[in-house]
Amino acid sequence: MNSKEKSILSNKVVATLAAILCTFLWGSAYPAVKLGYELFNVGADDTAAKLAFAGVRFFLSGLIVLIFFRAQNKTKVLTISFNKNFWQKVVILALVQTTIHYYFYYIGLSYTTGAKASILNTLAVFFSALLAHMFYKDDRLNLAKSIGILVGLFAVVIVNYESKMGLTINIRGEGYILIASLFTALASLYTKKASESVDPVLLSGSQLTVGGALLLVIGLLMGSTFPISNPKGLLLLLYMASLSSVAFSLWAALLKHNKVSSITIFFFLVPVFGTLLSVLVLKESVMKIQYLIALPAVAIGIYLVNK
Numbered sequence: 001m002n003s004k005e006k007s008i009l010s011n012k013v014v015a016t017l018a019a020i021l022c023t024f025l026w027g028s029a030y031p032a033v034k035l036g037y038e039l040f041n042v043g044a045d046d047t048a049a050k051l052a053f054a055g056v057r058f059f060l061s062g063l064i065v066l067i068f069f070r071a072q073n074k075t076k077v078l079t080i081s082f083n084k085n086f087w088q089k090v091v092i093l094a095l096v097q098t099t100i101h102y103y104f105y106y107i108g109l110s111y112t113t114g115a116k117a118s119i120l121n122t123l124a125v126f127f128s129a130l131l132a133h134m135f136y137k138d139d140r141l142n143l144a145k146s147i148g149i150l151v152g153l154f155a156v157v158i159v160n161y162e163s164k165m166g167l168t169i170n171i172r173g174e175g176y177i178l179i180a181s182l183f184t185a186l187a188s189l190y191t192k193k194a195s196e197s198v199d200p201v202l203l204s205g206s207q208l209t210v211g212g213a214l215l216l217v218i219g220l221l222m223g224s225t226f227p228i229s230n231p232k233g234l235l236l237l238l239y240m241a242s243l244s245s246v247a248f249s250l251w252a253a254l255l256k257h258n259k260v261s262s263i264t265i266f267f268f269l270v271p272v273f274g275t276l277l278s279v280l281v282l283k284e285s286v287m288k289i290q291y292l293i294a295l296p297a298v299a300i301g302i303y304l305v306n307k
Contacts, residue, residue, distance in 0.1 A: 009257040019266035022251045025243040027273025030114035031281035032240050037110060039233030048222035050106045055216025056227050058098050060241035062209025065249050069202050089194040090206040097187035097248075098211025099218075101180050108176025114282055118274025119159050119294050120177045125267045125302045126152040127185030132260060135189060148304030155297035158290045188264065192255050200252035208248060268302035271295060 008014050036042070042049040109117050126149045133141040141149075156178070169175055195203055220226070229237070254263045275295065 009253055015254055015258055015263065016266070018250050018254055019263055020269060022247045022254075023266050023269035024273050025247040027118060027270045027275075028277050029240065029243060030109070030118045030274040031278045032236060032243075033106065033109055034114055034282060036233065036236055036240065039236060040227050040229045042110075042227075044110055046224070047107055048219045048224035049227070050110065050219070051103065051215050051222065052219030052224040053227045054102045054106045055212050055214070055219055057237060057240045058102065058208050058212030058244060059216060060212070060237070061244035061248070062205050062207070062212055064241060064245040065201060065205030066209060068245075069199075069205055073199070073202075086198055086206075089198055089203065090210055093187060093190055093194060093203065094207040094209075094211035094214065096183055096190060098208060099214045101183035101187065102211075102215060103218075104176040104183070105180040108173055108180060111170050111173030112177065114278035115271075115275040115291060116159055116174065117177050118271040118278070119291070119298055120156060120174055121181045121184070121274075122267060122271050122298050122302065123152060123156060123178060124181040124184035124188070125264050127182050128188055128260070128264055131185055131189055144304045148301045150301075151297055151304065152301035155294040155301060158297065159294035188255065188260065191252050192260055195252055195256040200256045201249045204249040204252045205245070208244065265302060268299040271298055 009018070036053060037050070040049070040053055042053055105121075112120075129141065129145050129149060133145075191200070191203070227237075251263070272295065275291070
């Protein structure tokens with residue numbers, strides 16, 4: 001990126017609007033994935049079909065980013081094509097952020113509600129704070145961050161609490177979403193480091209393409225057929241691919257030109273958008289006391305972590 005783009009992305013107002021856009025797009029992914037399962041006839045226990053569906057989405061998303069990048073920076077694509085260091089970063093990020101992360105995410109989402117998943121996935125912010133404390137000397141835990149992490153954990157417990165049943169966690173549902181959030185945190189830290197020497201847009205497009213291809217191949221090898229649907233399903237798939245290409249590329253650029261904590265604070269909007277859109281699109285009921293307590297608790301926790 002040139003200096004002008006850096007200055008624009010470093011501007012607080014621009015960074016705020018860009019981060020909100022990313023969180024809205026990611027929030028919309030929760031109901032979109034569940035709706036996609038219906039339109040592509042993906043069974044509740046059909047893991048192979050879920051992975052193939054995810055693979056097509058992210059492979060297309062990566063291609064969209066790379067086509068855009070090539071149109072803007074033709075020479076850069078040629079100069080890094082045989083750079084081993086570049087492809088090493090791509091493969092690592094593709095595995096962590098796309099293949100492994102979305103393996104757990106897509107399976108977990110089919111065994112829980114979109115609203116609950118969107119709240120649980122914000123645990124990535126708290127994992128990020130813990131990992132940043134371990135790897136960055138200028139991003140240590142303090143009292144506010146520690147309290148924020150405890151508040152976030154409280155929210156996770158509350159959202160999984162059912163009256164007369166106690167704490168209820170489906171390992172393949174809520175458990176997998178929590179594992180996915182850990183890989184989100186790992187990917188954020190690695191993206192920050194990798195983007196210091198690689199254009200974040202090119203990095204995002206490349207890792208999405210590679211990670212998506214791996215998911216698709218794994219799904220096909222497990223017995224799935226290539227995902228097909230009606231025009232409505234294909235339009236939904238195109239939207240999902242587009243939202244990923246925009247959100248991942250923009251988020252990577254924001255992480256490069258701003259402090260990690262100043263950007264990740266906006267992640268608390270993901271469960272807000274995810275919950276509201278799950279209600280509008282999937283007609284899910286969120287008028288449960290644990291949701292009404294957990295949602296603001298997550299927001300408070302993330303604010304304290306990034307204060």
